[in-house]
Amino acid sequence: MSDKEFETIPDESVTPPVVVKESANKGKLIGIIIAVVVLLALVIFSLVSLFRADLTTTSKVRDIFIIIMALESLLLGVALIILIIQIAVLINVLKNEIKPILDTTNETINHLRGTTTFLSNNLVEPVIKMNEYTAGLKRFVDILKPSGKSRKSK
Template sequence: MTQQLPLPPSEKPTSQPSESKRFTGIIIGIIILLILVIAGITLLAIAPAETTARVRDIFIIVLALESLLLGIALIILIVQLAILINLLQNEVKPILEATQETINNLRGTTVFLSNNLVEPVIKLNEYLAGLKKILDLLRFGR
């Protein structure tokens, strides 16, 4: 008999039943909602004209309130978008420009230090290394 080793935590199978149960619950909820809508339409079709008119009026009022709420939400969204654009133009853009200027200054400083400090030190080290080699050769040449 072979013994099966336990899987590392990253390779353990995921819990599929919970996702499947959630999907099944959503499907059942949609089916129940559809049944209620069909039952409501059927009841309205056989109801007296007064009841149908009253339900229609209530439905129109609900739609008007929904439109009002959507309009308010749209206005709030437009105001927030204007605030975001203002923030980007007046605060983020100057920060980016200052950062770019700092990077350019740093680049110039690096080039200056490279030309005026690093290259002369390297050349001096080259000459000293050559002089040392020459002196070593002259000492051992005796």
């Protein structure tokens, strides 16, 4: 066998993955900070534009925001109703399907516990005692045997 057969393959991952994660997290953090700054600048620009605009433009923007807020509250109400329905379905599943399964499993475990106790008392213990008696009898016969060779020398 040559030395080349036992060469180890060098580990190519020189930098630990934690460093890669840390730099990726820094990139995400910088991106989030930039997005927040841009959003804040847009909000400030919009407010300044609304303060300088005439009364009709401001009232139109106000009405549009009121409509958007009404639609948002309607959407949140629908989402809340769906959430309540899903919770009711989950409670129904837990009561009517999971609980009977758990009860059946508990009953099966109790039967299994009884079966193992029965087998231990009526099968395993007598076999172990029989093996003890047989080993003792065999040793007794070996001791009484007139031949010079005993089982110890084997």
